[in-house]
Amino acid sequence: MFSTSSQREFWTFSDESVLALHREKHNIGFITKHGQHIDENQRYNFFLSPEEERLLLRNYELHLKEFCRRFQPPMPKGVTGTAFQYFKRFYLYNSTMDYHPKEILATCVYLACKVEEFNVSISQFVANIKGDREKASDIILNNELLLMQQLNYHLTIHNPFRPVEGFLIDIKTRCSLSNPERLRTGIDEFLEKVFLTDACLLYAPSQIALAAVLHAASKEQENLDSYVTDMLFKDAGSDKLAVLIEAVRKIRSMVKMVEGPARERVRAIDKKLDRCRNQENNPDSDIYKQRMREALMDDDITYTGTSRMSLDTSGVTQVLSPSAS
Template sequence: MFSTSTQRKFWTFSDETELARLREKHNLQYISKHGSNTDEYQPYNIFLSPEEEGLLLKQYELHMKEFCKRFSPPMPKGVVGTAFHYFKRFYLYNSTMDYHPKEILATCVYLACKVEEFNVSIGQFVANIKGDREKASDIILNNELLLMQQLNYHLTIHNPFRPVEGFLIDIKTRCTLPNPERLRSGIDEFLEKVFLTDACLLYAPSQIALAAVLHSASKEQENLDSYVTEILFIDAGPDKLAILIEAVRKIRSLVKMVENPVRERVKIIEKKLDRCRNQENNPDSEIYKRRMRETLDEDDMPYSGTSRMSLDTSGVTQVLSPSAS
């Protein structure tokens, strides 16, 4: 049940201001730790600003969407939703300058496959990644425990897909809407976009599902207002109904505002990130390799070559190496 879940208790926030405050806090913590020789009045000449981190994460969310869409074998929707949850949660409490999203992204998807019981081996998984697959495997497996720790081991995710099915069954049973199945394409389109917003950190899965159903009905020029007020929530008080309606309105507004970041701007941010990222967490840096040599036998040492690894996103050329193309 979502109402008693760790998702509700620890990972559902009051508003977008709270999310922005958390992201800014960890941005500043990174700068404070690594910027001892930086002009305290102009730190963003060297380091990424919270806005730049946000744009970078939006770009990598698009990479994640395309990677999951083209994954072989076909990836269930629940895996995709769970991966997005993990990715968004991780970067509430970590900076992209500390952990590059190109590496955390793949780890989020791999962990989501396990948690959602989509049984693919690490070999099958990295077969979907361009470049050196041994290196990809090392990066993912080395980051897996870190990711679980940063999620506080709260790995069970309640996605909106099951509530959507419940709403469709209920509409078929208690509503006069003809052919409710025609709503599916609009629902799928809405949910694909909703994971590019912060809605999953702010609203219950059932609220997101209802927003998707109402959005799709609107696209089909159907009105389900009477179904919601006179059938679905007939026993709800006016206050509860008002809260629900406002939540649905805000979710639909978030989706409506989704825009792809300007690619040229993202390229500039990526180059800036290459200069200011934490080299201790960069698999291609000498510091990282030396640290691994100290903790592993030579035979067990992760791949340390210079070949590149990239998510196969059919045309997106972002590479998983320190220098972005």
């Protein structure tokens, strides 16, 4: 039940300003820690700003969506939704300058496959990744525990897909709408976009599902207002109904505002990130390679770490090593 879940208690926030404060806090924290030897006036030219981090993450959310869409074998919707929520949660409490989104993205999807019981082995998983697949496996497996720790081991995710099915069954049972199945296309389109917003960090899955259903109905030039007020929430007080209506309105507004960042801007931010990221967490840095050699020395394993891997997204190579941007 969502109402008693860790998602409700720890990962549902009051409004977007709270999310912005979390992100700004960890942006400033990284700059303070790693910018001690840089003139204060130069720090904000060298490091990413909170706005630049958000644009970068928005870009990688698009790649996450595309990676899941192209994944073989075909990936259930629940895995995609869970991966998105892991990705968003991770970067509420971490900076992209500390952990590059290219690497965390793949780890989020891999962990989501496990949690949602979509049984693919690590070798099957990295078959969807271009480049050095052995290195891809190392990066994903090395980050898996880190990801779980940063999520506070709150791994169960309540996605809006199940509530959608409940609403459709109820509409078929109690509503006079003809052929409710025709709403599915609009619902699916809406839910694909909703994960590109922060709605899953602000609203209950049932509220997101209802927003999707109402959006799809309006696209079909149908009105379900009476279904909501006279059937679905017939016994609810006016205050509760007002809260629900406002939540649905805001979710639909967030989805309407979704747009991808300008490619040139993202490319510039990516290059800036290459210079300012934490090299201790960069698999292509000398510091990282030396640390791996020391860790593996007792096992007589040679670590080279020279090849790179890239996510197979929409035909655009997304190198998981940022130094190749």
